[in-house]
Amino acid sequence: QVQLVESGGGLVQAGGSLRLSCAASGRTFSSYAMGWFRQAPGKEREFVAGISWIISNTRYADFVKGRFTISRDNAKNTVYLQMNSLEPEDTAVYYCAADPTLRTIATMRREDYSNWGQGTQVSVSS
Numbered sequence: 001q002v003q004l005v006e007s008g009g010g011l012v013q014a015g016g017s018l019r020l021s022c023a024a025s026g027r028t029f030s031s032y033a034m035g036w037f038r039q040a041p042g043k044e045r046e047f048v049a050g051i052s053w054i055i056s057n058t059r060y061a062d063f064v065k066g067r068f069t070i071s072r073d074n075a076k077n078t079v080y081l082q083m084n085s086l087e088p089e090d091t092a093v094y095y096c097a098a099d100p101t102l103r104t105i106a107t108m109r110r111e112d113y114s115n116w117g118q119g120t121q122v123s124v125s126s
Contacts, residue, residue: 001026001115002024002025002026002028002029002032002098002100002115003024003025003026003115004022004023004024004025004096004097004098004115004116004117005022005023005024005117005118006020006021006022006094006095006096006117006118006119006120007020007021007022007023007120008020008021008120009094009120009121009122010121010122010123011123011124011125012086012122012123012124012125013124013125014086014087014088014124014125014126015085015086016086016124017082017083017084017085017086018083018086018122019080019081019082019083020036020080020081020083020094020096020120020122021078021079021080022034022036022078022079022080022081022096022117023076023077023078024077024078024079024098025077026077028100029074029077029098030053030074031053031100031102032053032098032099032100032115033050033051033052033053033098033099033101033102033103033106033107034050034051034053034070034072034079034096034097034098034099034106035047035048035049035050035051035096035097035098035099035106035107035108035113036048036049036050036070036079036081036094036095036096036097037094037095037096037097037110037113038090038092038093038094038095038122039092039093039095039119040091040092040093043092045095045110046061047061047108047109047110048060048061048064048068048081048094049061049064049068049069049070049081049106050070050099050106050107050108051070051071051072051079051106052103052104052105052106053102053103053104054102054104055104056071056072057104057105057106058070058106059105059106059108061108063089067083067084067085067086068081068082068083068084069081069082069084070082079096081094081096083122086122086124087124088124088125088126089124090122090124091122091123091124092122093119093120093121093122094119094120094121094122095116095117095118095119096116096117097110097113097114097115097116097117098113098114098115098116099112099113099114100114100115
């Protein structure tokens with residue numbers, strides 16, 4: 001089991017940037033694929049980005065359009081989401097999640113992630 005705590009959310013103007021962090025507990029963090037999801041009011045939770053446990057293969061939702069970058073630092077037990085060129089449509093609660101199944105490509109399916117953080121609010125003003 002791994003416990004996850006997100007941070008780095010906040011209020012930013014359109015076109016601005018934020019970097020989210022997700023700190024994980026547990027010695028097996030490096031063996032988890034990690035993902036970022038988001039949920040806006042009244043909408044389903046959706047996949048944003050994922051990174052595999054080995055060789056750090058990354059995967060992104062189409063709406064990211066090269067604006068976001070996911071990365072991980074296994075020595076710090078932390079995964080990051082760098083978000084640039086933010087748009088009001090990016091406003092949501094952002095969650096990180098862990099997938100313990102040793103996938104070499106991160107999955108986009110919410111049900112494949114077994115551990116979730118509490119979320120961090122990102123608000124983008126126009």
